[in-house]
Amino acid sequence: MKKRALLSVSDKSGILEFAQELEKMDYQILSTGGTKRFLEDNGVAITAVDEITNFPEILDGRVKTLHPLVHGGLLAKHDDSQHQSEMAENGISPIEIVCVNLYPFRETITKPGVTVDDAIENIDIGGPTMLRSAAKNHAYVTVIVDSADYAVVLSELRGDKAVTSPETRRRLAAKVFRHTAAYDSYISNYLTDLTGEEYPETLTLTYELQQSLRYGENPHQKAAFYRSPLGSDFSIAAAGQLHGKEMSYNNIQDANAALQIIKEFKIPAAVAVKHMNPCGVGTGSTIADAFNKAYAADSTSIFGGIVALNREVDAETAEKLSGIFLEIVIAPKFSAEALEILTQKKNIRLLTIPFDGTKQDKWNTVTVEGGLLVQQPDTFGFEDADIHVATDRQPNEQELEALKLGWNVVKHVKSNAIVVCDSDMTLGVGAGQMNRVGAAKIALEQAGARAEGAVLASDAFFPMSDTVEAAAKAGIKAIIQPGGSKKDQESIDKANEYGIAMVFTGIRHFKH
Numbered sequence: 001m002k003k004r005a006l007l008s009v010s011d012k013s014g015i016l017e018f019a020q021e022l023e024k025m026d027y028q029i030l031s032t033g034g035t036k037r038f039l040e041d042n043g044v045a046i047t048a049v050d051e052i053t054n055f056p057e058i059l060d061g062r063v064k065t066l067h068p069l070v071h072g073g074l075l076a077k078h079d080d081s082q083h084q085s086e087m088a089e090n091g092i093s094p095i096e097i098v099c100v101n102l103y104p105f106r107e108t109i110t111k112p113g114v115t116v117d118d119a120i121e122n123i124d125i126g127g128p129t130m131l132r133s134a135a136k137n138h139a140y141v142t143v144i145v146d147s148a149d150y151a152v153v154l155s156e157l158r159g160d161k162a163v164t165s166p167e168t169r170r171r172l173a174a175k176v177f178r179h180t181a182a183y184d185s186y187i188s189n190y191l192t193d194l195t196g197e198e199y200p201e202t203l204t205l206t207y208e209l210q211q212s213l214r215y216g217e218n219p220h221q222k223a224a225f226y227r228s229p230l231g232s233d234f235s236i237a238a239a240g241q242l243h244g245k246e247m248s249y250n251n252i253q254d255a256n257a258a259l260q261i262i263k264e265f266k267i268p269a270a271v272a273v274k275h276m277n278p279c280g281v282g283t284g285s286t287i288a289d290a291f292n293k294a295y296a297a298d299s300t301s302i303f304g305g306i307v308a309l310n311r312e313v314d315a316e317t318a319e320k321l322s323g324i325f326l327e328i329v330i331a332p333k334f335s336a337e338a339l340e341i342l343t344q345k346k347n348i349r350l351l352t353i354p355f356d357g358t359k360q361d362k363w364n365t366v367t368v369e370g371g372l373l374v375q376q377p378d379t380f381g382f383e384d385a386d387i388h389v390a391t392d393r394q395p396n397e398q399e400l401e402a403l404k405l406g407w408n409v410v411k412h413v414k415s416n417a418i419v420v421c422d423s424d425m426t427l428g429v430g431a432g433q434m435n436r437v438g439a440a441k442i443a444l445e446q447a448g449a450r451a452e453g454a455v456l457a458s459d460a461f462f463p464m465s466d467t468v469e470a471a472a473k474a475g476i477k478a479i480i481q482p483g484g485s486k487k488d489q490e491s492i493d494k495a496n497e498y499g500i501a502m503v504f505t506g507i508r509h510f511k512h
Contacts, residue, residue: 004073005097006030006049008065008127010104012038014147018099019044021154025162027097032057032065065126074098074133078140097153098134099144102127102179106186106229116194123187128180138173139166145179182206186230203374205365210237216249223249233359235259236351242334243342244349251306251349255328257412258308259353262330264381264408270294270309272302277432279305281409282425287311291320293425298446306330310355313338332356378509382407385505390483390492395501398423399455399478403503406457407480411509417459418443418467420451420476427454436460440467444474451475459509461485465494472498482508 005027009015012035019029019039031039032049040046050056053067072092076083087093103124108114134143142153142164149172156164185204192200207226216223225247227237236255241247247255257276262269265283270291272280279301282293287309295302307321308330318338321329326348332355334342342350366373382404389395395403401423410419413431418439420428428447430439436458444451452475461484462468468491471479479495483504495502 001093002026002028003096004028004030004093005099006065006070006074006095006130007039007099008032008035008130009099009101009147010034011101011147014150015039015099016042016044018147018150018154022097022157025157030095062125065130068092070095070130071133074130074141075137076140077137095134095141097142097144098130099150100127100131101145101147102131102183105183105190109186109190110230119190124183128183131176131180135173135176138169142169143172143176145172145176149175182208189230199374203372211246213249214246221249225249225252228361231359232361233354234263235353235361239330239351239353242339242350242352244328245347247328247349251328254306255308255330255351258306258328258330261409261412262308262310264412265310268309268311270307272298272305272307274301274305277413278409278426278429280426281405281421283405284424286316287313288317288320291317295320295324297426298429302326313342315341318342378411378511380507380509381411382505385507388483388504388506389501390488390504391495391500391502393496393499393501395455395478395503399501402455403457403478403480406455407505410457410459411511413459413511415459415510415512417509417511419457420444420447420454420474421457422450422454427451436462437466437470440470444470444476447474453477455479457481459511461488461508462491463487465490467491468494468498468500468502472500476500479503480505482506484508 005022007015007019007029008031016039022029023044029044029046030049030052031046036046036048049065049070053069055067069092072087072090073095076087076094078094103122105122108122109119131143131145134141144153152168153164156168185206188204207228209224210227211225213223213225215221231237236252236259253276254273258271258273261271261278261281267283268287268290269283271278272294280294280297282290282297284290284293291309303325304327306328307326312333312335313331314335315337318341322341322345328349328351330351330353333352334350342348361377363374364377402421405423406419406421409426410417413419413429416433416436416439418430419426420443427450428443430443433439433442447454454476455478456471456476458481461482463485464487478501480503483506492502
């Protein structure tokens, strides 16, 4: 009796050559619908599945292969006498190879203007069922869901034993279950979004391997980078790399941090990041002007850092960038002249990001031992704040612009966080301190004499007035903070004492 292979694919790449090779090996090819027509049109002899089942395709093709004569052939143990007896009694023949890929549900739901009906019609039922049956019975059945595996299967079938190895069948079965699990997750998440449920009782997230990394945060840690297929299009995962070595684990983390900050700005802006904290942020009339200010903010810490810019990098800016050791430069575009300048530096990585991307991740996720934390992204900026001037003195227009910049930057600094800045650049950043006044002292010390007349932003309220005291002694003229401390009045009184304008926002920006 001929061995049988069932082929039913929506992605036709490579399937003709695969079927032709199976035909040469004397396999009977079973197929349905479009795959059957495609192979027959190209000269492959096909047995229609409905010829096997004696049951026609019905319901506009919704029912084609859901039949015991198909699934019995997929699930029967070839060395089990009871199974073989039942197969003989019911006229079932084994199917040794299954090659199926699924309706393009994920691709369908990402199309502009897709309707729910379109999405529903692209939920595959028969395909996953065949794949799961074959994968469960991989001790006897070779199951293929990816055209990249055609070659290895054919290579083993051409061997002396004319069968695939148990190791290959198990590997392919595992791949199938990963594939169907991902497929179901796209469907469940799509329908969950339609219902408006924010936190369903189970959460299934699907990511695809984008890059194997040399190592993780440290050389002794193994690592890889996975991308969400339905994730943000304004992201490191969506970046194009024009030049330089492959990205490392730490590069990806830092580049992501830089992107989150640069998102805050519409005017020309530049952000420099080290260890996921900003060391310099600048804005200006041109991108070169903005970068000059980001560099001047902290010309020491930027060494070996990551720079993100929200305008095309021109030759003038490239000349300035090339004079510094940088790991990565991110921009929406690089001019031809800029690329000529920057690509002379062998190790610098140049990334382009679609700054006009509209798709944003719905959630931030953080793994903890034994679990996963899920929260909405912190998208609240200065415009979203409930601005309230708590002091006698109102901030002037220039101070208000500086407070806006400081507030939009401090949310991206690891808590406890303090940022000292003027209206177009940061002057000092105090990050990750265990007490707020300690963070303030670091930021003020870094700002030095530049703190005179500048403003200070804090990611959370002042538990006491000591931070205001330190700010006043350094020459700070305005402060922005959430407010909400039991001792707010002490801080207000201290600010009034020194003539400092202090603004409450009502929004906290912790970052852990």
